[in-house]
Amino acid sequence: MYYSFPDNFWWGSASSALQTEGAREGETTWDHWFSREPNRFHNGVGPQQTSTFYEHWKTDIALLKQLNHNSFRTSISWARLIPDGIGEVNPQAVTFYNQVIDELLAQGITPFINLFHFDMPMAMQEIGGWENREVVAAYARYAQICFELFGDRVNHWFTFNEPIVPVEGGYLYDFHYPNVVDFRRAATVAYHTVLAHAEAVRAFRAGNHAGEIGIVLNLTPSYPRSQNPADLKAAHIADLMFNRSFLDPVLKGEYPQDLVALLKSYDQLPACQPGDSELIAQGKIDLLGINYYQPRRVKCRDSAVNPDAPFMPEWFFDSYEMPGRKMNPYRGWEIYEPGIYDILVNLRDNYANPRCFISENGMGVENEQRFIENGQINDQYRIDFISEHLKWLHKGISEGCNCLGYHMWTFIDNWSWCNAYKNRYGFVQLDLATQQRTIKKSGEWFAATAQNNGFTRE
């Protein structure tokens, strides 16, 4: 069967500043944490060792062109542009991002620019990070500076990538700095991130900038073990906590009432101020980026909660390991292709079918060198992964879902937070020692698919 996609479908990939650029003037939480605890990073590789996009941007964009990208997402590093987060703009950073944007456009590749991808300037974290409303104000100023500097050429803006991840990592589950475990502080960070998002949207609209603004959310469908009411309730609460805590504010302009009621009943609500609801209502977006890697399967809890344990989302559910599930053993994530369709149908039916696209989907695999044949990584598993997801995406579009494109994570193998270079995701293999780039078989497959605006598959 031939799967063809709508005209002007976005084919491309996503990356981020911190994971690709290399050393910068302003320190981030990642630089700070790495200097204190390098052991927390796979093989002790830190955020200074990246794929050196800061030096190789021009040849890397030529590679994007070779992969037939018509669009590409990266982020601006807040700490590179404004090293202390709130003061002077760094002119070298302006030159760098101008060059990147101009070269993408010269190659016919539409730049999608994200403003925050887990990379808090350390100076901002030192005054409390997202727990402090001054940081919300500093972020709004930074966003406005970006719109003014680059908005004449950038028409697709995103305020945040996966804003729930710094909440989970930094304030619940100990995989991001500042390694706090405290639900109410986590809820405050999430709430202030929504306010920061809305401030940026408001500044974008007030400036009458051309183009559109959105956010990138990692949507993880919550599947109950069974239709038993206890399992359904568990899945509903997981959905409220991990998906709808950001999805509802950015698409409906308000929080789900049952999430607010739940947190209130456990005394976990963050402090609100007059005017917050009006601000959140102004944060409604034009375009939603959807990152999809894995589903979340849950069941009701089997055991009572330890009364001394800190309040956690897991007070309401256990994770469920479905027998027979397909796994990516390197990342430990389930592969469930229909999830992409379920997300799109949920958006169509419950959120007025917003303009959206798949902004990340991908498969991290360890030790890919073992698949080298005639000098090239033969990653047929990645081609299978992509095409099976695209089949479900195609089905969603044919049933009326408003999905405008598909971006893969990622372009070149890059540094990935605590996993560093453990799992490789790229269309292009990176030799860390020489920085040599070699297109993988999946890169060639993707280039052909983008050029044909479709692919053949059984």
Ligand code: BG6
């Ligand atoms: C996405 C992030 O969630 O997952 C990326 O947006 C990240 O920044 C990617 O690199 C893969 O993550 P990991 O943890 O498998 O290395």
